[in-house]
């Protein structure tokens with residue numbers, strides 16, 4: 001999926017998942033979730049239920065969710081600001097300009 005605002009939303013959600021806490025966090029998460037495309041929201045919620053977190057970010061070719069390293073030549077790295085699925089843990093994986 002290549003919708004820039006969805007990428008931004010996922011990055012915000014990711015930050016909340018890793019840093020936020022308490023009531024404010026829950027409310028902020030809900031606000032962001034409302035803006036997600038419904039198919040993306042379903043995937044995100046299913047993952048969150050199963051794994052605790054639904055979103056991972058690729059940094060220096062490492063998935064923040066499962067710490068697996070992708071090879072330099074991986075097809076996924078050609079598509080920046082893109083929402084992929086991690087091949088290893090299945091989380092929604094956001095690939096940005098900082099990923100490669």
Ligand SMILES: [Zn+2]
Pocket residue numbers: 056063064065066067068086087088089090091
């Ligand atoms: Zn992963």
